[in-house]
Amino acid sequence: MSNADDEFHNFMTSRWPSLVRTAYLLTGSHYDAEDLAQNALARAYVKWNHVRRSDDKAAYVRQIMVHAHADRFRRRTVREWFTPRLPETPVADQTAHVDRRDALMDALGRLPARQRSAVVLCYFEDMTHAQVAAALGTRTSTVRSQITRALAKLREDGLLAPLTEQPTATPAGLRRPVQQKGTIR
Incomplete structure (x- = not known):
């Protein structure tokens, strides 16, 4: 693995709980939150050389996540309804x-x-x-x-x-x- 890959791996493992928490609050679903956080990290990995030079990598990836959520929201054809049932897996919120x-x-x-x-x-x-x-x-x-x-x-x-x-x-x-x-x- 290269130095950039190691740096991305360390960033990803340290920020994962925070990204999932934010994504959960945006989506209302634990499963969608994990998908959204993973999507944001995948997009960040593609641009990692640019992301790593930013002043605040976490803010950069959160911005990617918010934009990815907006894209998902625009493309969604079936409206999802939030329920009061909690996910089976606890979320670090x-x-x-x-x-x-x-x-x-x-x-x-x-x-x-x-x-x-x-x-x-x-x-x-x-x-x-x-x-x-x-x-x-x-x-x-x-x-x-x-x-x-x-x-x-x-x-x-x-x-x-x-x-x-x-x-x-x-x-x-x-x-x-x-x-x-x-x-x-």
Whole structure:
């Protein structure tokens, strides 16, 4: 194996859980999440010499994954419906409670693809608006409006309250990134 192959292998094995978690939040299905993460890594491998020179390899591959998800979403002819049933294999999403996970996936499943991507990258990957804009290939103002609209829709539908009400500590997935101002209400 060459040095580039070793470097890609090390990157892939270290980032796999995070990529699958993000893909799961984007797709709502463990199986689709693994396919999406694998597809993103396959695309990254083809461009690895370019990816390895980037400032943030993980952000580059996340961007590939978001674009691959958008491509899958456009080509899908049969609409899939998310169910409250959890996958048999646990996903490393750090969501401790089944009912909260169901509420989370239901809420994310009701959002349009661009809003869902912006919310997942901002709140679950702790990316700044600028990083989300770079990953989605759009402007920062567009990201802010997508997130604002998504949160407004979740509030309007009454889906945000079950996610933010917590008897104990805040799970990592519901924290707002430190670099951002404001709160989820």
